[in-house]
Amino acid sequence: MTETGGDAxxxxxxxxxxxxxxxxxxxxxxxxxxxxxxxxxxxxxLSCAVLVGVALAWRGRSARWRLRILPEGRFxxxxxxxxxxxxxxxxxxxxxxxxxxxxxDARGRGRTFTAFSDELDPDALRRLLARLRLGGxxxxxxxxxxx
Numbered sequence: 001m002t003e004t005g006g007d008a009x010x011x012x013x014x015x016x017x018x019x020x021x022x023x024x025x026x027x028x029x030x031x032x033x034x035x036x037x038x039x040x041x042x043x044x045x046l047s048c049a050v051l052v053g054v055a056l057a058w059r060g061r062s063a064r065w066r067l068r069i070l071p072e073g074r075f076x077x078x079x080x081x082x083x084x085x086x087x088x089x090x091x092x093x094x095x096x097x098x099x100x101x102x103x104x105d106a107r108g109r110g111r112t113f114t115a116f117s118d119e120l121d122p123d124a125l126r127r128l129l130a131r132l133r134l135g136g137x138x139x140x141x142x143x144x145x146x147x
Contacts, residue, residue, distance in 0.1 A: 010067040010128055015118035019058060026054035065113055069131050077103055077113070085111065091132040099125070101132055 029050040033043050066078040070086075077085045085103045092100040092112065100114045117125055 008124075010069070010120060010124040012065050012067075012113075012115045012119045014058070014064065015116055017116040017118050022054050022057055026050055029054075067113075067128070069127065073131070075101075075103060077111075079111070089132060094129050094132050096125075096129070099128055099132065 030047050033046040033050070036043075038046070064079075068076040070076055073088060074086055075089045079085065085105050087103050087105070090102040090104075090110075092102055094100075097117045098114070100112060102110045102112045104110045115125070115128075120128065
């Protein structure tokens with residue numbers, strides 16, 4: 001147990017699967033722009049926009065987070081140096097290879113968090129899946145995937 005009453009923190013950072021998907025999406029975006037009948041200057045501008053979007057997503061803060069599961073079923077989430085959310089999670093999708101959940105801040109705004117299996121420690125992924133599947137959700141519940 002730690003000072004906040006939860007288990008060891010669950011830390012997520014971008015993994016190979018997320019980066020590979022971003023590369024594929026970026027390549028498909030550039031291919032779609034190239035195959036369309038637009039002027040070359042529009043193609044260059046569109047390609048730059050796609051590359052900037054992929055670069056921002058590659059470094060994105062939504063892929064980096066730190067979480068503690070508190071005993072009463074609430075999650076304590078740190079998304080950055082000064083952003084902290086504590087609430088009951090709403091499971092969106094739970095599968096052995098991918099997990100997605102939403103937390104709402106004090107103002108009711110929701111933030112969605114995702115993690116592929118290569119972005120979490122295996123034990124941390126197991127604990128997170130167990131908590132999301134067994135409850136602690138005030139939403140419609142987890143829509144379980146394969147597994």
